[in-house]
Amino acid sequence: MVAIRNEKCLVNSMVLLRLFIGWHFLYEGIIKLYNPDWTSYGYLASAQGPFRPFFIWMTNDSMIGMADWGNKIALVFVGLTLLLGIFEKWGAIVGALLLALYYLAHPSFPWVDQLNVEGSYWFVNKNLIELVACVVIYQMPTSRYFGLQRIFSKKEVMTHTK
Amino acid sequence: MKFTRRDALKGLGGIPLMGAVWWAGAANTVAEKKERSAILEQLNIQPSLPSAVPGIGGNPIRIGIIGFGIRGEQLCRALGFATNEWKEEMRLAAEEDPKHTALADFEAQDKLNVQLAGICDIFDYQANKALNSFNTPDNKMERFRTFQEMNRSGKVDAVVIATPDHWHAPMAIDALENNIHVYLEKPMTHTVEETYRLREAARNSKAVFQLGHQHRQTLSFQTAKDIIQKGTIGHVSLIQTNTNRNDDNGAWMYDIHPDASPQTIDWDMFLGSAPKVPFNKNHFFRWRKWWSYGSGLSGDLLSHDYDRLNCVLNMGIPDSVMASGGIYTHRDGRNVPDVLQVNMEYPNFNTGSSQPKGKEKGMTFVYSATLGNGFNRPTILMGHDGTLELGNQLTIWPDGGSTRYTDMIEAKKMNPGVPIYQYNPGASTPDGVASATSQYFADKGLMWTYINGARVDSTFLHMREWLSSARNGGKVSCGIQEGFEEAISSHMAGLSYKLGRRIEWDSEQEQLKPIEGIDFDEALLASM
Ligand SMILES: NC(=O)c1ccc[n+]([C@@H]2O[C@H](COP(=O)([O-])OP(=O)(O)OC[C@H]3O[C@@H](n4cnc5c(N)ncnc54)[C@H](O)[C@@H]3O)[C@@H](O)[C@H]2O)c1
Numbered sequence: 001m002v003a004i005r006n007e008k009c010l011v012n013s014m015v016l017l018r019l020f021i022g023w024h025f026l027y028e029g030i031i032k033l034y035n036p037d038w039t040s041y042g043y044l045a046s047a048q049g050p051f052r053p054f055f056i057w058m059t060n061d062s063m064i065g066m067a068d069w070g071n072k073i074a075l076v077f078v079g080l081t082l083l084l085g086i087f088e089k090w091g092a093i094v095g096a097l098l099l100a101l102y103y104l105a106h107p108s109f110p111w112v113d114q115l116n117v118e119g120s121y122w123f124v125n126k127n128l129i130e131l132v133a134c135v136v137i138y139q140m141p142t143s144r145y146f147g148l149q150r151i152f153s154k155k156e157v158m159t160h161t162k
Numbered sequence: 163m164k165f166t167r168r169d170a171l172k173g174l175g176g177i178p179l180m181g182a183v184w185w186a187g188a189a190n191t192v193a194e195k196k197e198r199s200a201i202l203e204q205l206n207i208q209p210s211l212p213s214a215v216p217g218i219g220g221n222p223i224r225i226g227i228i229g230f231g232i233r234g235e236q237l238c239r240a241l242g243f244a245t246n247e248w249k250e251e252m253r254l255a256a257e258e259d260p261k262h263t264a265l266a267d268f269e270a271q272d273k274l275n276v277q278l279a280g281i282c283d284i285f286d287y288q289a290n291k292a293l294n295s296f297n298t299p300d301n302k303m304e305r306f307r308t309f310q311e312m313n314r315s316g317k318v319d320a321v322v323i324a325t326p327d328h329w330h331a332p333m334a335i336d337a338l339e340n341n342i343h344v345y346l347e348k349p350m351t352h353t354v355e356e357t358y359r360l361r362e363a364a365r366n367s368k369a370v371f372q373l374g375h376q377h378r379q380t381l382s383f384q385t386a387k388d389i390i391q392k393g394t395i396g397h398v399s400l401i402q403t404n405t406n407r408n409d410d411n412g413a414w415m416y417d418i419h420p421d422a423s424p425q426t427i428d429w430d431m432f433l434g435s436a437p438k439v440p441f442n443k444n445h446f447f448r449w450r451k452w453w454s455y456g457s458g459l460s461g462d463l464l465s466h467d468y469d470r471l472n473c474v475l476n477m478g479i480p481d482s483v484m485a486s487g488g489i490y491t492h493r494d495g496r497n498v499p500d501v502l503q504v505n506m507e508y509p510n511f512n513t514g515s516s517q518p519k520g521k522e523k524g525m526t527f528v529y530s531a532t533l534g535n536g537f538n539r540p541t542i543l544m545g546h547d548g549t550l551e552l553g554n555q556l557t558i559w560p561d562g563g564s565t566r567y568t569d570m571i572e573a574k575k576m577n578p579g580v581p582i583y584q585y586n587p588g589a590s591t592p593d594g595v596a597s598a599t600s601q602y603f604a605d606k607g608l609m610w611t612y613i614n615g616a617r618v619d620s621t622f623l624h625m626r627e628w629l630s631s632a633r634n635g636g637k638v639s640c641g642i643q644e645g646f647e648e649a650i651s652s653h654m655a656g657l658s659y660k661l662g663r664r665i666e667w668d669s670e671q672e673q674l675k676p677i678e679g680i681d682f683d684e685a686l687l688a689s690m
Contacts, residue, residue, distance in 0.1 A: 019176070023183050030187030035195065083183070084176040151173035154165060 015146045018082050018137050021130065025095060026079025032072050040067050047105040048112045055105050074098050082137070085147010092138035099131040197575055201582050205394055205558075209585060210384035215630040218275040223629055226280030226318035226342075228309045228333055229325035230288045232416070233347055237322050237374075238296070240621040243278055244268055245295040271622055274629060280318045282306045284428035285446075287421040308431065309333050313340045320369075320632060322625075323347060326449045327456045328436055331356035338367035343632040345625060347374040348469070349461040349652050350645040353683040354674065357649040364642035371642050372628035375469040378639040379623035382556050385585055386474045389550060393514040394558060394583075396547030396566060397522035398475075403467035404539040405459065405531035413492045413500060413533040414450040414462075418443050437689075444495075451496035453689055458498025459531045460485070460655040467529055467541070468506075469640070469648050474552070475513065479650050480506035480527065482666045485658040491534030497689045500533040504655040516547055516566040529655070548582070556585035650674075653686060660685050 004010055032038045041064055047055035058067045074094055081091025108114065108121035108128075117125070143149035225241065227234055235245065252265035278296050281303060283289040289305050297303040306312035313321065313336050320343035323333050331351045337344045338360075350373050351357040364371040377383060389395070407413065424441045432446060436454040439445065449455035450462055471477065487502035506527040515522045530539070543550040547564040551557040560567045562578040570576040624639070631638050654665045654674070666675040674682060 019179060022176075023179065026180065026183045027187045030184055031191050034188045034191035079183070080180065083180045085173075146172045147176055148173055150169060151165075154169060154173075 011142060011145055014137070014140050014142045017133060018085070018088065018142055021095065021133060021137065022079050022082025022084075022091070024079075024130075025075050026083055029072055029075030029079050033076065038068070039064065040071055043105060046115050048115065049104065049107040049109060051104045071098070085143035086149050086152075088141050088143045088147070088149070089138055092134045096131050096134040096138070099127050099134065103127045103131065201570070201576065205583055206392060207385065207394065207583060207585075208388050210381045210388065215627050216634045216636070218629055218633045220275075220633070222275050222277040223343075223633065224277050224279035224317060224319045226282065226306070226312045226321045227278065227292065228282045228312070228321055228323045229329070229347075230281060230283040230292050231285075231324065234283070234288075234322070234324040236621065237324055237345070237347075237625065238278065238292070239268055240271075240619055240625050241276055241278065241322075242271065242274055243296050243301075245291055247291070247295075267617060267619070271619065272626075274626060276629065277301055278303050280304055280306055280312045280315070280321075282309050282312050284431045285419075285422065286426040287419060307428070310336060313337050313342055318342060320345070320629070324374075326432075327461055328352045328454065329434055331360045332434065334371070335360055335363040338363040338369055338371060341368045343369045343628070344371045345374060345628050346371070346645075348648065349457065349465040350649040351653075352455075352457065352461075353686055354650070354653050355683050357646060357653070361642050361646050370628060370632045370638060371645070372624070372631075372638045373640040373642075373645040373648065374621075374624065375466070375473070375640045375644070375648070376621040376624040377466070377470055378473050379620040379627070380554065382554055382585055383470065383474055383552070386550065386552055386556055389556070389558065389583075390474060390513050390543070393516065393566070394548060395543060395545030395550050396513075396561075396564065397515040397517070398513045398543050398545045399522070399525055400544040401471060401525065401527045401542070402539070402544070403471065403527070403529050403541045405463045405467070405529075405533075406536050406539055407533050408536035412536075414448055415492075415494075416447050418447050422446060451494075451498055453497055453687055456498065457652065457656050457686075458496075459487075459500070459502040459533075460504070460652050460659065463531065464502075464504060464529045464655055465648055465652045468527075468651050469644070470541070470552070471527065471543075472644065472647060472651075473639070475511075477508055477511050477525070477527070479647050479667050479669065480508055480654065481510070481669070482507045482664050483651070483654040483658045484664050485655045486662070487531075487659055491532065499659060502529070502531045502655075502659060504529040504658070506651065506655070513545070516564070522546065556583070557581045558583040653682075656686055657682055660688065660690060 041059055044055045044059045044064075044067065057063065075098070078091045078095040078098065081087045082095070103125070106112075106115060106117070108117075108123055108125040110122060114121075119126070144153050227238060230238070235248065238244070239248070249265060252262070252268070255262040256265055278292075278301055281289055281292040281296070282305070283292070284307075293303060293305060304315075304317065306315065309321070312318060321333075321337045322345045323330060323337075324347045325333060327349055330346055330349070331353075334344050334346045335356075344364075351360055390398070422443050427441070427446060429441045429446075433439070445452065445455070450458065456462060483504060483506050485502060485504040487499040489496060489498075489500055491500045506529075507524075508527065509524040511525045512523050513525075541552045543552060546561065547566040548561050549559045559581050560571060560576045560578055562571065564571065567576050571578070576582055628638055630636065650667070654667065657674075658665045661677070661680065663677065665677075667673075668675050
């Protein structure tokens with residue numbers, strides 16, 4: 001299908017992409033984890049676009065605690081899997097889902113008010129791009145090359161050959 | 163296969179990265195938090211808690227309502243009585259928008275031990291509306307043709323007065339002379355002379371008098387008091403309060419009811435002391451637009467803003483007032499201004515100083531109003547060390563030139579553009595506020611306050627305090643002294659506008675400094 005001229009270079013670039021996305025998620029998660037005052041309330045309450053009612057529903061008293069913790073745990077999970085290189089496929093899926101939620105809460109549709117955004121976007125914004133990057137990571141896992149998975153799979157191979 | 167050094171490097175390489183990111187995130191967040199709590203500790207601001215009032219024991223307090231118009235209906239709801247029409251309207255509103263919680267809030271309100279025993283409204287439609295909803299087997303209610311009759315009937319212990327301004331003092335004085343407790347709507351009086359008579363009546367009466375400045379119950383104002391007393395923003399030299407409205411309702415163009423006619427309205431009782439004019443629906447429903455019955459911006463809205471600050475600063479009556487303005491946005495036959503600027507001078511007032519003794523003293527209170535633009539200008543208190551934005555929420559910014567915070571600002575621990583304190587008790591309560599005008603009042607802390615995160619009608623708290631004091635004794639928040647200060651200050655603004663002169667207060671003699679050839683009350687009532 002595609003001819004890859006330098007496979008090594010591609011794998012290294014993929015590792016870099018995975019590490020940077022993991023880095024970004026982990027930092028976002030840690031910042032929220034260590035700040036007891038953080039809440040997703042404002043982000044959800046100001047949601048725009050067709051799914052607004054769903055996000056508003058998440059702000060009610062019984063949901064908001066779950067939304068906050070779910071977000072924190074998911075961010076850290078994605079961060080750890082991608083940075084450490086283990087269960088990276090799961091990390092990529094959760095990451096893509098999170099980003100889809102972020103995108104849908106404040107979609108860059110031209111007919112929707114753009115609240116608190118830096119930069120200018122028309123349908124495609126940075127969340128959407130990072131989402132696609134997660135999909136690529138899912139397609140091209142690299143943890144057997146760089147990551148804990150390398151150690152585990154080696155062990156497996158070693159025990160098998162024994 | 164062998165486990166090589168290369169394997170270890172590539173297998174574990176993510177761990178130090180993880181450690182670095184984790185450490186950076188945690189360290190930054192914790193450091194920021196520490197810095198914030200260090201600032202907060204230094205500021206040591208104590209958010210106020212609601213004061214507990216003793217309950218109303220014994221027989222229900224029998225209340226008479228005088229004036230059951232827009233405000234009268236709201237006051238009855240605060241007492242626990244809503245008309246069937248209102249309930250139906252709110253039920254429909256909630257059906258349409260689940261965030262519309264007016265009915266649910268009303269039903270959740272604590273019950274007060276009161277009976278609505280009397281209604282006195284000179285418009286048959288309004289009086290009947292009250293009877294239809296409130297005269298029930300549980301609550302016997304009777305209509306009285308005049309307030310004098312009701313005050314002498316022996317059937318009411320207390321009255322709530324929500325009539326046009328020119329009726330406030332005569333009605334309150336009559337009740338107090340009969341030892342009937344009074345909850346009187348603002349502005350307290352319509353002329354300078356009756357302000358003294360009402361004060362006399364309140365002092366001599368056994369009954370409890372409360373003026374209807376419900377924002378005194380708003381917790382953010384009580385917290386603001388603590389902020390000022392602790393010298394958080396230093397010496398306040400300028401206060402800016404504003405009215406910004408840009409709709410006909412906000413300019414007092416209220417609806418004219420189709421049932422209104424000389425047959426359904428006791429016109430002479432409406433006029434009272436006002437000049438005799440033929441029956442006029444415009445005057446009856448939109449009385450705020452004429453000096454004969456109301457006092458325009460100075461009495462209707464400045465009085466709120468003045469008292470909001472008087473309750474925080476206790477600054478009293480200004481030494482002098484200068485005002486100007488005109489009728490620029492609603493040239494519809496009204497004679498009160500719709501654009502008004504008032505400067506009140508307090509040359510001897512001081513909120514405490516972080517600078518050498520004697521350097522700072524004196525303050526100007528500015529009220530700036532237009533009924534032709536709705537841009538939201540918040541209330542701000544401008545001190546040498548900081549700026550306080552006052553409303554249902556409070557925000558404090560440090561000042562770049564502050565003496566108190568010099569070190570913190572130099573060390574970059576404070577930044578003049580970033581608030582050092584924010585008080586937002588309702589942060590997690592979404593509001594479903596209906597109209598622009600009600601948002602205007604809500605922002606000013608005139609509609610509700612937050613107790614433990616729940617929204618509570620401040621008028622309910624204000625009336626409960628009044629009733630508790632009537633039954634159990636104890637002080638009210640807005641008694642006759644506070645009312646006297648509000649009334650005189652508002653009248654000084656109105657007079658200065660009308661006369662185009664500086665109006666001065668003699669605090670020793672407790673009277674306006676006379677101006678030769680001028681009768682103040684005549685000037686105040688004149689239809690210029
Ligand atoms: N504290 C607040 O936030 C607040 C808010 C709104 C109004 N107010 C005050 O409430 C008062 C009433 O305002 P409103 O908007 O309800 O006016 P309104 O015109 O809607 O109501 C006045 C009512 O008084 C009745 N009335 C007039 N003369 C009477 C008399 N001699 N005897 C008995 N009834 C008489 C009228 O029939 C009418 O029903 C004003 O003084 C206003 O300043 C205070």
